[in-house]
Amino acid sequence: MLFNIFKRFNVVSAAGTALAGALIALVLLLAPQAALATATVTNNNVTTSHWKQGNQEGYSVTATVTVPLAQAGWAVMNLSGAQISTPVALTPDTAGTTYTVTVPVSARPAVGEAYSVDVTYFDNPDTPTPPETLNLTVGTVLDSFATLTSPNWGVGATTNPTFTWQAPAAPPAGGVAGYQLSISGLDETPWASAQLGATTLSAQYTQSGTFPAALTVGVTYPWSVYTLDAAGNSAENRDGLVMIGANISGTVTDFSGAPVPDATVYVYTVGTNSQLITSTTTRADGSYLVGGLNTTNYWIKYSKNGKTVYYNNRLDASDTFGNTYGVLKTGVNAVLGGWGAISGNVVTSTGAGLVGYTVQLLTSGGQATSYPAVTTTTAGAFTFPLLAPGTYKVRVIGANGYATLDYPYSLTVTDGSITQLPGNAVLYKVNFTGTVTNTQGAPVPGVWVYLYTSGGALTDFPGAVTGADGTYSVAGIAVGSYKVLFDAGSSYAKQYYNHKATLATADTLTVGSTVVTGVNAVLGTGIPTVTTFTVPATSSSLTVSGITLTASEPTYGVAGYMITESASAPSASDAGWKTTAPTSYTFTGVGEKTLYAWAKGATGLISDSVARSVTIDASAVTPGDSDGNGVITISEVKLALDMYLGVQPSAYFVDTDKNGSVSLQEVQKVINSFLAQ
Structure with missing residues (x-):
């Protein structure tokens, strides 16, 4: 600077020469001081900043360098080091004596991590202050958050x-x-x-x-x-x-409950010419605030990545938010994406909406779910929001004389869509009710109740089903006479009204304008049980007498009895069934025998068998009587001779001593029997 001033003087006069000498002396005096001046950093450290917001955090390093007043504004500085890939310039303050720069870094700075500031001076073009490098380190990183x-x-x-x-x-x-x-x-x-x-x-x-x-x-x-x-x-x-003046606060999450950051929250006026009033975005934890709203109704929409939901977790803008100026409503939350909804209406047979009726969500198999029930509103409308994609059914709980309705159609829910009932859920007034129990008095759930005309034709009534307590109700049928079937599938025998086993024998139920109660049924399996079966241990006759056979079936009674020598169950149509229990049985041969007792129920179901053994003594057989008819024929005499000669194998009706061969004496007994006739 003084060098430039010196050049301006014309050294021709004594005065000028004297002034020039003084200036040169001043330059020589000041030049060494400029060369010795250096930049400084407190403790030779960079300072660190550690920030956190929610579950996120970050770091930065700051270099602050001070230069003497003589070099104010004449320095250029660049910071480089451990986490800085390209040198970054420091910026001077207005006085030009303090230079700073703050650089975000990707990882937590380590204590002792090295940085440097390269300083170049431009204070004097002839004798500038020499450049210098300041070596800095990280002293500490704070985790002390207020x-x-x-x-x-x-x-x-x-x-x-x-x-x-x-x-x-x-x-x-x-x-x-x-x-x-x-x-x-x-x-x-x-x-x-x-x-x-x-x-x-x-x-x-x-x-x-x-x-x-x-x-x-x-x-x-x-x-x-x-x-x-x-x-x-x-x-x-x-x-x-x-x-200031916040009105709405809440949190936006996904279907799993995780927060949704950066979702946009829109607030619109309500009406055909709806206008956007304000919008905001959710924070890292999914929370948001909206304010400055007047006392009126608004539509609120939440949106991100093509997924949209409206206030009250609706997939359409059917619900409005009622705002009051200066009042904050908290907990205005939204679940964005991953779910669908089911909507419908509950009405009477004339189409009038039923308000205040409970609607339950069931699995596709008709079982209860963990979703809370909803209540019908204006026009009988109801909605199940926040449903995981899948297949469901709905049940409307009857009240005020209306019967409970299990809606007959399955409803498939997809992400982001409202599944409408294909038709209204129509409730009908109850015509008759009853309870179904078993023979032990326990309620029987899941029994279907069907209706036939008095002439025996199946009606178009879709059927009612008993609940967990065994009760049922039939609704929506015309006044008239009906026959009622209770069908529990394979668990119990079918039963018709008034404890009848067949449609032909069923009593007729008359349905009028008032509810008929007590149309009950007591179901049994319909399968009889053989309770007693006794047979003499031995018999000297092919016809065994003194047999005792009893059976029971508490629902309809026992319709038939049968005794066989086969362990295979007879069919309900076999000709051997007797309406009364037999007391004797005729065998065709002697020896150890097994008899099986069977019972048939009124519905044609067959009992399990009970087996008993009996020994038929050889004395019960006339020698040679192969067919057991008590008459010896010439053919039977010839058969005995063939057994003696070995042409035919021996049999009990000739081999009376049971030694496995026929002797001449045993043949003679057959001949004597033939001649004695």
Whole structure:
């Protein structure tokens, strides 16, 4: 600088020569001092900033370099180091003596992590201050976050609210040096308070510089608090949010319950010419605030990535949000994506909507689900929201003389769609009711009740089914006479009204304008049980007498009895069934025999068998009587001779001593029997 001044003088006069000499002396005096001046950094450290917001966090490093007044504004500085791939320039303050830069880094800085600042001076073109390199390290990283208290994600009472916080649970080594409040959204850069004392835990927003005099109603302002240590390191809690005049707060999640960040929340006026009033986006935890609304109804829509849901978790804008100016309603939540809904109407047979009726959601198999029941509203409308995709059924609980209805169609739910009932759920007035139990008096659920005309033709009534308590109701049928069938499938025998086994024998039920009660049924299996079967241990006759056989079937009684020598069950149509229990049985041969007793129920079902053994003595057979008819024929005499000669195998009716061969004496007995006839 002095060199440039010196060049301007014309050294021709004594005075000029003297002045030039003085200037040269001054230059020589000042030049060594400029060469010795250096930049400085406090403790040779970069400072660190550690921030957190929700479950996210990040870091930055800051280099601050001070130069002597003589080099003010004449330095160029660049920061490089461990987590900086390209050198970053430091920026001077207005005085030109302090240069700073803050650089976000991708990982938590390690203590001792190395950085450097390269300094170049341009203070004198002839004898500039030499360049220098400042070696810096990371001294510490703070985790001492203040706890934000008010208005943390809340509503400020005034447009110049006071913000409060609590000291960190784990203060920095050496203690807290101070705090600083920061508010974003007021200008391009955040508003920041002056550094506050170590024991100051509150600060009020006040106008400064170009910032506005007050916060604006209905605008969301993020705010944070820095905790500072003596070296200038900081831990910033960014979880603060404030809105003056907030009306709605809530959280947007997905179907699994996970928060949905960055979803857009729209608020519209209601009507055919609906207009967007305001919008906001959800934070990292899915929360949001909307404010500045008047006292009126609004539509609220939540949207992200092509998925949309409306207020009250509706897939259409059928529900409106009623707002009151100056009042905050919390818990206005939404579930975005992953579910569908079922809607329909419950009406009478004339089409009138039924209000206040309970509708239950069932599985496709008709079983209860964990979804809460809903209640019909205007025109009998109901909706099941938040349903996982799948197949369901619905049940409308009867009341006021109407019967409960199991809606007959399955309903398939898909993501993002409303499944409408293909037709209204129509409730009918009850015609008759009853209870179905078994023979032990226990209720029998799941029994279908069908109707036939008095002439025996099946009606178009779809059927009613008994509930867990065995009760049922029949509704919506015309006045007239009917026969009633109770069908429990394979678990019990079918039964017709008034304890009858067949449609032909069923009693007729007359249905009028008033409810008929007590149309009950007591179901049994219909399968008889053989209760007694006794047979003599031995018999000297082929016809065994003294047999006792009893059986029971409590529902309809026993319709038939049978005794066989086969263990295979007879069919209901076999000719051998007797209406009374037989007391004798005729065998065709002697020896150890087994008899099987059977019973048939009125519906044709067959009992299990009971077996008994009997020995038929050889004396019960006339020698040679192969057919057991008591008459010896010439053919039977010839058969005995063939057995003696070995042409035919021996048999009990000739081999009377049971030794396995026929003797001449045994043949003679057959001949004698033939001759004695």
